[in-house]
Amino acid sequence: MAKPEFWKNSKRYFDLKSYWRNLFGCNVHKLSIDAGFTCPNRDGYVATGGCIYCDGRGSKLRQMGELPSVAAQIRTGKKYYSGKASKFIAYFQTFTNTYAPAVQLQALYDEALGEPDVIGLSIGTRPDCLAPETISLLKKYSENYHIWVELGLQSVHDKTLQFINRGHNFQQFRDAVHALAGSKLNICVHIIIGLPGESDNDVLRTAVILAALPINGIKIHSLLALEGTTLGDMYKNGSIPMISKEKYVALTADVLEVLPPAMVIQRLTADGYRDIFLAPSWAGSKLDVLNSINRELERRDSWQGIYYHRDK
Numbered sequence: 001m002a003k004p005e006f007w008k009n010s011k012r013y014f015d016l017k018s019y020w021r022n023l024f025g026c027n028v029h030k031l032s033i034d035a036g037f038t039c040p041n042r043d044g045y046v047a048t049g050g051c052i053y054c055d056g057r058g059s060k061l062r063q064m065g066e067l068p069s070v071a072a073q074i075r076t077g078k079k080y081y082s083g084k085a086s087k088f089i090a091y092f093q094t095f096t097n098t099y100a101p102a103v104q105l106q107a108l109y110d111e112a113l114g115e116p117d118v119i120g121l122s123i124g125t126r127p128d129c130l131a132p133e134t135i136s137l138l139k140k141y142s143e144n145y146h147i148w149v150e151l152g153l154q155s156v157h158d159k160t161l162q163f164i165n166r167g168h169n170f171q172q173f174r175d176a177v178h179a180l181a182g183s184k185l186n187i188c189v190h191i192i193i194g195l196p197g198e199s200d201n202d203v204l205r206t207a208v209i210l211a212a213l214p215i216n217g218i219k220i221h222s223l224l225a226l227e228g229t230t231l232g233d234m235y236k237n238g239s240i241p242m243i244s245k246e247k248y249v250a251l252t253a254d255v256l257e258v259l260p261p262a263m264v265i266q267r268l269t270a271d272g273y274r275d276i277f278l279a280p281s282w283a284g285s286k287l288d289v290l291n292s293i294n295r296e297l298e299r300r301d302s303w304q305g306i307y308y309h310r311d312k
């Protein structure tokens with residue numbers, strides 16, 4: 001399969017910036033919002049302790065004290081991107097952003113969409129936290145706005161989900177995807193490469209299975225060990241090996257090759273956490289990782305979707 005022309009970019013994968021530029025004819029940026037949500041995997045509703053890699057601190061803004069309103073956070077973010085983008089997506093990022101009754105969610109989402117030049121929402125959440133009323137609400141928004149629902153998953157393998165204490169299984173993810181699909185909503189999945197106990201084949205299997213679902217975008221990053229997390233403790237006592245850069249780059253290229261060419265690649269590296277970052281040391285240099293992935297795809301003369309088969 002030749003590299004798709006509709007990407008209209010010079011990359012070997014369909015990146016989010018190009019996707020939005022093609023769709024809206026201008027630069028679009030996500031503005032991160034901490035709307036004060038918590039997480040059912042931390043507060044005991046689903047489980048306690050959270051995912052083993054989660055630091056549980058929330059955004060930097062939350063760590064500083066009382067949160068500004070959603071509208072105020074958007075205005076501050078827009079100032080930062082002034083001149084770099086003309087349209088914005090309000091990214092409800094911190095913890096589980098559907099973890100409230102639909103009426104409360106609607107007030108927060110409306111507040112964001114009421115700000116000038118905000119053309120849509122990206123809502124980070126868990127597959128087990130989408131009540132039918134919430135799904136109806138999101139579908140209604142998608143009739144007039146550009147809406148993404150970002151579902152944390154990390155792996156399709158239940159043994160891994162159990163080990164990392166996700167608090168849900170793959171079937172719950174699949175059910176959530178099917179409940180959201182068939183509308184104008186866009187679905188993005190988050191996966192992690194380098195999870196404990198996963199073979200190369202397990203990682204590839206995750207990609208192949210996700211490639212066959214009605215998913216529009218994906219975020220990929222390597223497992224990070226952070227200070228103050230269960231995983232961080234495991235790393236420090238030597239019970240968890242961290243993935244090497246070479247392995248991460250090769251597996252990321254393998255994953256990209258089997259994903260559909262139209263699936264938007266929203267992220268290939270992890271951001272932030274500088275103050276509590278433990279390992280792997282190479283993951284601190286985002287640009288170097290991205291360049292290495294590009295070089296690997298060039299070396300293979302390969303690109304996203306080259307081995308994608310619709311009927312898998």
Ligand code: SF4
Nearest residue numbers: 039041050051054095
């Ligand atoms: S679902 Fe997200 S916020 Fe909740 S414990 Fe896991 S990583 Fe943390």
